[in-house]
Amino acid sequence: MTKHSRLDEDDVRIRPGRSKSRRRTKERPDFHDATEATVTTVDRGRFTIVSSDGTQHYAIKAREMGRKGIVVGDEVEVVGLSHVTGIDRVEREDFARIVRRFARVTTLRRTADDVDPVERVIVANADQLAIVVAAADPEPRPGLIDRAVVAAFDAGITPMLIITKTDIASPEPLVELYGPLDVPIYEVHDKVVTTAIRNAFTDHATVLVGHSGVGKSTLVNSLVPTAARSTGGVNLVTGKGRHTSTNVIALPLPDGGIIIDTPGIRSFGLAHVDPARVIHAFSDIERASQSCPRGCTHDDQHCALDADPTMNPSRLESLRRLLRSRSQIEY
Numbered sequence: 125m126t127k128h129s130r131l132d133e134d135d136v137r138i139r140p141g142r143s144k145s146r147r148r149t150k151e152r153p154d155f156h157d158a159t160e161a162t163v164t165t166v167d168r169g170r171f172t173i174v175s176s177d178g179t180q181h182y183a184i185k186a187r188e189m190g191r192k193g194i195v196v197g198d199e200v201e202v203v204g205l206s207h208v209t210g211i212d213r214v215e216r217e218d219f220a221r222i223v224r225r226f227a228r229v230t231t232l233r234r235t236a237d238d239v240d241p242v243e244r245v246i247v248a249n250a251d252q253l254a255i256v257v258a259a260a261d262p263e264p265r266p267g268l269i270d271r272a273v274v275a276a277f278d279a280g281i282t283p284m285l286i287i288t289k290t291d292i293a294s295p296e297p298l299v300e301l302y303g304p305l306d307v308p309i310y311e312v313h314d315k316v317v318t319t320a321i322r323n324a325f326t327d328h329a330t331v332l333v334g335h336s337g338v339g340k341s342t343l344v345n346s347l348v349p350t351a352a353r354s355t356g357g358v359n360l361v362t363g364k365g366r367h368t369s370t371n372v373i374a375l376p377l378p379d380g381g382i383i384i385d386t387p388g389i390r391s392f393g394l395a396h397v398d399p400a401r402v403i404h405a406f407s408d409i410e411r412a413s414q415s416c417p418r419g420c421t422h423d424d425q426h427c428a429l430d431a432d433p434t435m436n437p438s439r440l441e442s443l444r445r446l447l448r449s450r451s452q453i454e455y
């Protein structure tokens with residue numbers, strides 16, 4: 125995980141402005157054997173964590189934590205680290221206890237749909253969002269790409285686009301659509317992960333999103349040879365389609381950083397995003413919107429974008445579809 129400077133939430137309340145290095149001096153008497161760790165999976169109140177020495181452990185939330193939410197990517201402090209790592213034989217009492225959650229640097233959120241006011245944090249502390257889209261099989265759906273870019277910018281997370289399966293179809297239509305955005309684009313030809321992609325992931329905490337079948341797990345397996353993520357949409361052990369709704373997992377990368385696979389995210393409800401901020405994710409259109417009237421919604425008759433000869437009509441339609449979908453879901 126990239127080490128951003130961050131403040132401990134509890135300390136912030138008591139002693140504002142304390143720095144990360146001061147926090148490490150462990151002045152709290154209750155938990156002096158506490159170790160820092162990153163949460164890598166969450167499953168009904170049970171967590172897997174990777175502690176600062178790189179070892180994996182199982183943990184539960186200490187009662188003191190109350191209802192404080194813990195998600196994948198959270199940086200926490202744990203006590204009672206046992207040396208048992210085989211989850212199957214570990215009794216609940218042997219689990220380490222999470223006693224503190226550090227302030228989150230970023231939170232990637234979604235709502236179930238665009239009008240649902242209940243937002244959920246999917247991942248904490250990611251600094252990059254890799255939007256994986258196949259050139260074909262499945263056909264690219266720009267709706268999800270647009271939404272993911274909006275969610276990333278809103279969360280202060282840097283988006284990138286990874287176009288897979290360029291061996292079976294040309295990436296050109298997608299590159300043409302998304303090239304004008306200030307978002308780096310990488311290509312995967314016949315599952316080959318280039319050095320450029322590898323470098324883009326190193327020392328970052330990157331969340332993968334994209335429809336099922338685009339090649340996310342294939343990419344994870346190339347970047348983390350020990351990951352053994354099942355690919356092809358079918359679990360090789362059970363023979364059934366994977367149950368993917370909660371299966372977010374963070375995996376440490378061999379050269380530093382982590383990659384977070386999110387099989388469950390097929391859509392991004394954006395009810396939590398201010399409509400006025402949606403256009404920031406459309407930097408190509410935002411630049412062109414200088415001649416719009418003040419307060420233009422970009423979806424009415426006074427909008428200057430329709431008359432702009434430099435405007436890509438399908439990009440404009442993407443923006444409008446997204447703005448409208450906030451009251452009517454249609455993707």
Ligand SMILES: Nc1nc2c(ncn2[C@@H]2O[C@H](COP(=O)(O)OP(=O)(O)O)[C@@H](O)[C@H]2O)c(=O)[nH]1
Nearest residue numbers: 289314315336337338339340341342355356357
């Ligand atoms: N031709 C081709 N197939 C790919 C590529 N990347 C992944 N696949 C295949 O696409 C299928 C789905 O990949 P998977 O990684 O399970 O997708 P996920 O659902 O996004 O995790 C698998 O059969 C992969 O072997 C690629 O670049 N080219």
Ligand SMILES: [Mg+2]
Nearest residue numbers: 340341354387
């Ligand atoms: Mg997968």
Ligand SMILES: [Zn+2]
Nearest residue numbers: 416420422427
């Ligand atoms: Zn306008």
